[in-house]
Amino acid sequence: MSREINIFVSYSHRDDDWHERLIAFLDSLKFTRLKAQDLKSGNLYQNARFHYRAWSDKQIDLGSNWKPEIEDAIRQARVAVLLVSTDFLASEFILEQELPLLIDRSNSGELAIFPLIIRPCLWRETAWLQEIQIFDAGQAMSELPKHEWEKKLVEFSLRIDEQLESERSGQELVDEEPESIEEIFTSSAVDQPVYKAPLQEKNASGNEFHTWNGVRKLIDESGFCETGEYVVDGVLLFRTVKQRTWLAVTQRQLFCVLDGEKTRKRGRLIQWHESLSQNLPVRARDRANAQTGLLNVGTHVNWLYSKRLHKSPGELEEQVTKLLENA
Structure with missing residues (x-):
């Protein structure tokens, strides 16, 4: 039904x-x-x-x-x-x-x-x-x-x-078992796109995900970018044994990538992208008694973020705002 x-x-x-x-x-x-x-x-x-x-x-x-x-x-x-x-x-x-x-x-x-x-x-x-x-x-x-x-x-x-x-498509308000936190990416892309291996990795449960370099390559080669446009920075919003959600910016656009079993089967990891020339207000809020909070960026609302990755809504708002401003 x-x-x-x-x-x-x-x-x-x-x-x-x-x-x-x-x-x-x-x-x-x-x-x-x-x-x-x-x-x-x-x-x-x-x-x-x-x-x-x-x-x-x-x-x-x-x-x-x-x-x-x-x-x-x-x-x-x-x-x-x-x-x-x-x-x-x-x-x-x-x-x-x-x-x-x-x-x-x-x-x-x-x-x-x-x-x-x-x-x-x-x-x-x-x-x-x-x-x-x-x-x-x-x-x-x-x-x-x-x-x-x-x-x-x-x-x-x-x-x-x-x-x-x-x-x-994976954004239901549920709390899955979180993975242990580790360093996801150490540096942003500069001057030109260079993708260091590995581009994908498996977790302890056998689920395969893009690494940060894999996310960059996915976006750069998606067809949504113009000549000379490529990913310059990003942030991991959400990480569990089943799903990862990334925000990434090029010089002109903001991308949201939801990497999980459902989106891989559909061939639609890139959920949305928005021009940075538009006003994209950022607002994060806590969810009581939950391991996740909710992030709004422009008209895109209720995107889950992990409290284990982002300790407070204010800190996440500031991080995403700077991400947009510094692209």
Whole structure:
């Protein structure tokens, strides 16, 4: 049975046309993992494996008590999409009833906010929006021809898919048995990429992982880097007998590599990458009675870090911030 993860959509009713366009793209996400044999099974939703449900106030029945329904939808959501326009920014309902709850959950690391500028507006002058990463540098969708904004909505939808997929591909909030801590890498890459052996290693349980040099080589040869761009520094966030999570920076981008059995089988160790030209706020927080904490970088939230590697959230925030600044 597939698992639902809600996407909360906040918008002005005057932008209903853009709301409908976005919903169509988000609805299509739930079926992207269907294989050919699944199409004739009669159980599309069961075979979809990961069922996204986009929610907006259109799903509130006439005469219902709307406030608790909205609050409940926000509490369930893992992602919030903001369709930003002049009418959105002028809506007292959105400002008073939706955004405070969304921002509180975002600040606690429980939800990622994805603003999409759909019409030209005063978003650059809006103080609360300056703390949130804006998609595509704030390009208004309405200024683009249809074939261009359709491409942008594809990219936007895939970013949401990436965010939610990261939560199920080894990022469940569980504490596995930690490995003993040892020196993982001793120096960063300089001037040019030189990969010293070994590039992979096995732990005592027989699980194979990339070394730091292996992570560098993986990213440098991934096809995501431009000519002359290569990894210059990194940090190991999480280390257990089953999984390792790395952050690594090139001169232009930040990469997240999740090295584990699941991601190796899928051939997708690189979970995401972001341009360093964008604002990437860093926030780490503790988890009571757990061996792990949670790290947010930009719109990527709830990435596990090991307390055995990073003693306090503040120290990790400072380390990752310096990593981004010194790239």
